[in-house]
Amino acid sequence: MKWKKDRKEKKKSKKKSDQIIRIEELEEIIEKYGDDVDPETIVSMYVPHRQPKRLGAALLRMDKLHLVLLGMMLVVCILFIIAFSQEKMGNFTINLNRLELYRRGISISETGEFDDATAKLTANSVKDATNISIEDLPEDVDGVERGSHNGKNYMAYTYYVRNAGKEDLGYIAKITLDSCAKGAEKAVRVAVWKNGERVVYAAPAKSGDAENGCENFESKEIVCSYHEKDFLVGNVDRYTIVIWMEGDDPECVDSIIGGSVQFSMHIDSDADDNTSLVWKFVKDIKDTLTGDKPINAAGNDAPNDSYYSDKEITWENRRNK
Incomplete structure (x- = not known):
């Protein structure tokens, strides 16, 4: 061999x-x-x-038909991934400063009873939204008591801010434009109801003047800000935020189709506290041990104040009615 x-x-x-x-x-x-x-x-x-x-x-x-079908499936998968990522755009979040406000008894909640008091809330996004007119919004859009209540082609969210701490203070609430695409921010509208009073905000017109019935955005990044200087113990503020693409805006044109916007609201203290972080927590521990009106970490319980000695603070029994 x-x-x-x-x-x-x-x-x-x-x-x-x-x-x-x-x-x-x-x-x-x-x-x-x-x-x-x-x-x-x-x-x-x-x-x-x-x-x-x-x-x-x-x-x-494989014959040509199978190859075409395989290619179409690949394209559909790619489009699905893109659509999914775009769906995440448009979420509206509310963030409360944990260190300066939450630990001092300030909290936010979707309900006026504050059963779920927290420092962060997230509204549901709107899928496949197109432009509408402000006239298309329900007249009672601010009448819904809690959380997300989106409608066709608009986002709506209601939440509450409460001072259940042991000191009067002030806060600043700002709505910021976090991201945008294809110039959609030029035609968007942001309506804010604070305790029933409404203001509508929009990007300035091409002339620089305010759009009809609106106030200009404060800047390219900031939509508006609310400064509550005297947020007393026992006070509760109610906010409803509504966002939509205004069809009557001259800049609501075909080129913004497929565009997106994303906003958030930040609630922070209006005073700078230069006390060290360590000392702040030492003071919290001391207050708890001595019983000096200790604050529940979740902000659910009102301190032993003379005004709210026997009940929790809610939207219904708030001090600032």
């Missing part, structure tokens, strides 16, 4: 148990030397790059 002698010359140092050849080598041997193959020879089924080769062969066997 000539082929076997050739093989022995090449691999003299190898043991018989190591005589492993691949199928491709076996085919070459049979073609060259005939079927006279040692039955004890171990044949490896491994073929380098077998998977890519098999995939390529399978694709070649």
Whole structure:
């Protein structure tokens, strides 16, 4: 067996148990030397790059229709991923400064009873929104008592801010434009109801003047700000935020189709407190140990104040009615 002698010359140092050849080598041997193959020879089924080769062969066997369908499925998957990422745009979040306000008894909630008092809230986004007119908004859009109450082509969210701490203070609430695409911010409207009083905000017109019935955004990044200087213990403020694309805006044109905007509201203290973080927590621990009107970390319980000594602070029994 000539082929076997050739093989022995090449691999003299190898043991018989190591005589492993691949199928491709076996085919070459049979073609060259005939079927006279040692039955004890171990044949490896491994073929380098077998998977890519098999995939390529399978694709070649597919007819044009199948290839077109496969391409369409790939395009649909890509569009789905893009659409999903765009759906995340438009969420409206409310963030309360935890260190300067939350730990001092200020909290926010979707309900006037403050059963779920927290320092962060998130409104639901609107899917597939198109432009509408302010006249299309329900007259009682501020009448809904809690949380997200989106309608067709507009986002609406109602929440509450409460001082259940042990000191009167002030806060600043700012709505910021966090991101935008395709110039959609030029036609968007942001309406804010604070304790029933409404103001509508919009980006300035091309002339620089305010849009009809609106107040200009404060800047490119800030929509508006509310400064509550005397937020007394027992006070509760109610906000309703409504956002939509105004169809009557001259800059609501085809070029903004597919655009998006994302806003958030930040509530912060109106006074700078330079006290160190360590000292703040030491003071909190001391107040708790001595019973000096300790504040529940979640802001649910009113301190032992003479005005609210026997009940929790809610929208219904608030001090600033």
